[in-house]
Amino acid sequence: MQLVDTHCHIHSAQLELTGDETARAVWLRANQLEPDRLVRRALDQGVTRLICVGTSADDSRLAVDFVQHRSHCWASIGLHPHEAKRGQAELEQLATLAGQPKIVAIGECGLDYFYSHSPKIDQERALRFQIELAQEYNLPLIFHIRNAFDDFWPIFDSYQGLRGVVHSFTDTHHNLDKLLERGLFVGINGIMTFTKHEWQLENTRTVPLNRLLLETDAPFLTPVPFRGRINEPAHVALVLDFLARLRNEPAKIIATSTTQNARQLFFT
Ligand SMILES: [Zn+2]
DSSP: OOEEEEEEOGGGSSOOSSSOHHHHHHHHHTTOOOHHHHHHHHHHTTEEEEEEEOSSHHHHHHHHHHHHTOTTEEEEEOOOGGGGGGOHHHHHHHHHHTTSTTEEEEEEEEEETTTOOSOHHHHHHHHHHHHHHHHHHTOOEEEEEESOHHHHHHHHHTSSSOOEEETTOOOOHHHHHHHHHTTOEEEEOTHHHHOOOHHHHHHHHHSOGGGEEEOOOBTSSOOTTOTTSOOOGGGHHHHHHHHHHHHTOOHHHHHHHHHHHHHHHHOO
16 A cells, blocks of 8 residues: 655754744754654555645755655745745746745645734745746645635636645535545645534535645644644654545555655655
């Protein structure tokens, strides 16, 4: 069985001074500073491909450097909506990375009105910039959209031919329909193992197999039964097992489909 963690932040589990401080603080607190160990543990669980997702220009550079000499790792470069207030110079810096080898996506990018760490106008500007970067390099997008789909759809629909995934999808059935109509993929992670919302589980049951992707968002969103500890790519296998029970489908079928979906979106 070969699984793909389509969204993790293990490149931040190093002591470098640049990169995603939020993720690094979590790795540090747990004294997890050996990303190669995390990769090995993932391989033990059949997770043979990992996408290391950048959240700022520095963090994206770290991700790109990290994956160059690691055969199981690939990078996505992006400016997280929380960081959108960093502005145009940050985006220009991000764009200079785009031609590097082993970059398989742009993101995570999007809109987050739940935390609103950046003004909406900056979030939209950063999102549009990254969509256009993805078009220029013919790459798929990794979207982070929280409490913001009403503003996201008009932006998305103002472009043609975009490909991508809505990572960590937990939104309504209405927005699930909209993303499926647009050919987007649905990224499912450990949240589903501990959500209290039956409607989120019901949505996850109805996602067509050919649109599902597995992810961890490690070090965040640790699945049951490891709540209270930090997350790692090996736990993609737990998300898989949970989905198999939830959807009443053989794990093998979900594994095959999600890996094929990841291949189609990121690795062709
Ligand atoms: Zn993430």
